[in-house]
Amino acid sequence: MARYVHGNRERTYPLTVPTRPAQRELDEFLTRAVSNVSVLGDLRALLASGERQLRIKQGFDPTSANLHLGHAISLRKLRKLSQWGHEVVLIVGDWTTQIGDPTDKDLSRPLRSRDEVMQNAQTYLDQFHLIVPRENTRVVLQDEWYGTFGLRDVIQLTARFTAQQILAREEFRKRLEKKTAIPIKDLIYPLLQAYDSVAIEADVEFGGTDQLFNILTGRELQQQVGQPPQSVFIVELLEGLDGEKMSKSKPAQSIWLVDPPHEVYGKVMAIEDKLMSHYFEWATELPMSEVQATLRAIASRELHPRDAKRKLARTITAELHSAAAAEEAERDFDRIHKEKAAPSEVEDVREVRVDGAKEIPIVDLLVMAKLRPSRSTARQLVEGRGVKVDGSTASLDTSVPVKGEPVVQYGKRNYARIRFR
Amino acid sequence: MARYVHGNRERTYPLTVPTRPAQRELDEFLTRAVSNVSVLGDLRALLASGERQLRIKQGFDPTSANLHLGHAISLRKLRKLSQWGHEVVLIVGDWTTQIGDPTDKDLSRPLRSRDEVMQNAQTYLDQFHLIVPRENTRVVLQDEWYGTFGLRDVIQLTARFTAQQILAREEFRKRLEKKTAIPIKDLIYPLLQAYDSVAIEADVEFGGTDQLFNILTGRELQQQVGQPPQSVFIVELLEGLDGEKMSKSKPAQSIWLVDPPHEVYGKVMAIEDKLMSHYFEWATELPMSEVQATLRAIASRELHPRDAKRKLARTITAELHSAAAAEEAERDFDRIHKEKAAPSEVEDVREVRVDGAKEIPIVDLLVMAKLRPSRSTARQLVEGRGVKVDGSTASLDTSVPVKGEPVVQYGKRNYARIRFR
Structure with missing residues (x-):
């Protein structure tokens, strides 16, 4: 493997050294929503010293366009590191996504086209920067190294790991x-992700607990080629509304960064009570002292779970949108749930131009009525059974007749009346 | 996988159609020294029809420079096909050799440099053409397709086969x-060899019984990409002097195409009696009627095994060298073995110029005395413990003092006296 240093990258050490975080701040950073992994040692020392800028690797496979509240946990960690003066390298998995990460999967994934992958990447990056500032952040495509990766590179890389090593990981053992x-491409996936660490010379890699295997493989490869092994930073995986890991593949059970305030609020109110401690601790920016006081109050029954959840929903909505939006979302939520607002009382009226059509496919209608920002998000919502027309659940085949003033319910708590023009 | 047709290759159908072999000749071709595999069907019809020129794939990994009598079995088949007007494509495994064929191996092989591989290829090709005429033969390097094989090609190729499929082969199950x-590169090896068939659009692939898995993988890949699947032609593996498969890794137990007549003769005389039927049938060009008569005569004790073996040794030596050389080899063999010629009676005297050196490394000595044609063959012989100096077995570290007239025994039956000048 000859190419470790890639083209136009230069490792820059800023004249001003990074911040030395306060002990207490660093403690919280390294423990809150962080999985209990043993390879953190170096990282604490490196961060505490403030001696040099670290290069933080965060990879992502743009298999879908949107980020959810689970992602926000690491994004806030990255924001902090960026504020402390470290360099965040966001690696767009434009090559690995074509293969499909076998992590946590029963079945191999189909090969994807690069075009599809790159389309998803753009909205993903926009959403990434909703939380992580552009300053101190560098976005790189794997194409920078894999675009010219030849058979020799593949041979040398695949000579470094055994089939047994890779097949020993849990997903593969189950399969x-x-x-x-298990297509052989699936065994190569972790090696490519590992090589990313070599290519950018990562000091730290970020990922959810499901990425531990891949990240450790990166660490091992760096050692094999003579680089200092990256530290590993593993964050917890937040549960979705169904109590399972929040996931791109279950849109209706996830809270999306681009969900409107009503939906964020309503979805948080719909989580199971027992998930509240994870949500308070991992998914909000409330001070830990307040989180702990709140959780204690729930445990001692001083605070009713419903009121705790209202606080949680307000906090999360405010953090993703604004305090004002959170208040309005709470009022709307109360109106619908406490006052049992009926569709007949729907105040939100959307005008849709029909130009003589007799009926309109549901996905088009959602976009034309500006209930969803894009066809893909509209499709996602319909697929998740999150849309009703006059009380009937819509499917992707549904077309809405152009007559009367149908009421569209989108998401659990949003209603709009459609007027055709 | 987009590139199936490679650069400057054009499939040429000669104006004259290939020969239609006589039924009896074809029968012998398809049975003598041919393993009993079931995928021959197409091949018989294709060869019998003489309708079009077939493209015959013979791959080789130049892991060592020399060919042995076992190889001659397929080479003679290829010669016949070439004479019948078909096209022999000899694929130099300049890429697969770097990986190392896991076939029949307990351990993975080290990566080799391309330079080393290409050096071996040249002598190999020269020896190949000792048997197969250059006419109707095309030599291609895998580099023609693998030189520009990118990660995308690897991903698409490795998506077509599962780890289970490849690991199911016997060598891997044992490992x-x-x-x-089992380094992951070893799982990729059969896929690369398979892709060779796609790259050249092979009609038939040749190989020993140990190559069946690789060759069937080629057949499957061709089907997957929409090419007519190649026929499979599997020849038997001849045993060496130790009764095990003749092999590059056991030089002293193998009969090499470049062995001098004495050595060919002597080595054949050293095989176990029970191997004679394989040797007569597979490793000679005697008519099958004569082979069968000879084997019957041995079985009925009309022919003493020693005399049968003398006939075999004469035949093989004559086929690899000449009738005259075989007769001389037989006389020398008799002189040494019947008359118990002692080293003191060695007639073969070689003069070596020393230019003031005090001692000469054994490998140099063998080459300077013209006992071996090259340093690599000399080294091979020494490594196989096939060289003695005044009765002591030499190793690669041996240096011979420049004094007296040492007698060098090389191979089991050859002696030469060295005179230094």
Whole structure:
């Protein structure tokens, strides 16, 4: 493997050294929503010293366009590191996404086209910067190294790891037991993700607990080629509304960064009570002292779970949008849930131009009525059974007749009346 | 996978159609020294029809420079096909050799440099053409397609086969059981060899029984990409002097195409009696009627095994060299073995110029005395413990003092006296 240093990258050490965070601040940074992994040692020392700028690797496979509240946990960590003066390198998995990460999957994923991948990447990056500032952040495509990766590079890389090592990871062991096909490309996936660390010379890699295997593989590869091994920073995976890991593949069970305030609020109100401690601690920026006081108050029954959840919903909505939006969302929520608002009382009226059509596909209608910002988000919501027309759940095949003033319910708590022009 | 047709290759159909071999000749071609595999069907019809020129794939990994009598079995088949008007494509595994064929191996092989590989290829090709005429033969390097094989090609190729499929082959199952490391590169090896068939659009692939898995993988890949699947032609693997498969890794147990007549003769005389039927049938060009008559005569004790073996040794030596050389080799063999010629009676005297050196490394000595044609063959012989100096077995470290007239025994039956000048 000859190419470790890639083209136009230069490792820059700023004249001003990074911040030395206060002990207490660093403690919270390294523990809150952080999985209990043992390879943090170096990282604490490196961050505490403030001696040099660290290069933080955060990879992502743009398999879908949107980020959810679970992602916000690491993004806030990255924001902090960026504010402390470290360099965040966001690696767009324009190559690995074509393969499909076998992590946490029963089945291999189909190959994707690069065009599809790159389309998703753009909205993803926009959403990333909703939380992480552009300053101190560098976005790189894997194409910078994989665009010219030849067979020799693949051979040398695949000579460094054994089939046994890779097949030992849990997902593969399950697939072997169930006799589910494991295409050889799936064994190569972790190696490519590992090589990313070598290519950018990462000091730290970020990821959810499900990425631990891939990240440790990166650490091992760096050692094999003579680079200092990256530290590992593993954050917890937030649960979705169904109590399972929040996931791109279950849009209706996830809270999206681009969800409107009503929906964020309503979805938080819909989580199971037992998830509140994770949500308070991991998914808000409330001071830990307040988080702990709140959780204690719930445990001692001083605080009713419903009121705790209202506080949580307000906080999360305010953090993703604004305090004003959170207040309005709470009022709307109360109006609908406490006052049992009926669709007949819907105040939100949307005008849609029909130009002589007899009916309109549901996805088009959602976009034309500006209930969803894009066809893809509209499709996602319909697929998640999150849209009703006059009380009937819509599917992707649904077309709405152009007559009367149908009421569209989108998401659990949003209603709009459609007027055709 | 976009590139199936490579650069300057054009499939040429000669104006004259290939020969239509006589039924009897074809029968012998398809059975003598041919393993009993079931995918021959198409091949018989294609060869019998003489309708079009077939493209015959013979791959080789130049892991060592020399060919042995076992190789001659397929080379003679290829010669016949070439004479019948078909096209022999000899693929130099300049890429796969770098990986190392895991076939029949307990351990993964070290990566080799391309330079080393290409050096071996040249002598190999020269020896190939000792048997197969250059006419109707095309030599291609894998570099023609793998030189520009990118990560995308690797991903698409490795998406077509599962880890389970490849690990199911016997060598890998054994390695899994013994917990011997299987680098992922080893799983990719068969896929690369398979892709060779796609790249040249092979009609038939040739190989020993140990290559069946690789060759069937080629057949499958061709089907997957929409090419007519190649026929499979599997020849038997001849045993060496130790009764095990003749092999590059056991030089002293193998009969090399470049062995001098004495050595060919002597080595054949050293094979176990029970191997004679394989040797007569597979490794000679005697008519099958004569082979069968000879084997019957041995079985009925009309022919003493020693006399049968003398006939075999004469035949093989004559086929690799000449009838005259075979007769001389037989006389020398008799002189040494029947008359118990002692080293003191060695007639073969070689003069070596020393230019003031005090001692000469054994490998240099063998080449300077013209006992071996090259340093690599000399080294091979020494490594196989096939060289003695005044009765002591030499190793690669041996240096011979420049004094007296040492007698060098090289191979089991050859002696030369060295005179220094």
